[in-house]
Amino acid sequence: MTEKQTEAFIAARKSRNRALGLVLGALAVLFFAITVVKFVT
Secondary structure, three states, rough: OHHHHHHHHHHHHHHHHHHHHHHHHHHHHHHHHHHHHHHHO
């Protein structure tokens, strides 16, 4: 792999990791909200 290919691979991995982190964070917030709503009602 050339240096440009390596940099492109790393950039793609970073963006994929960021997207996965956002999805996991959103799921955690969703589960927390569901839990709060169930306890309140």
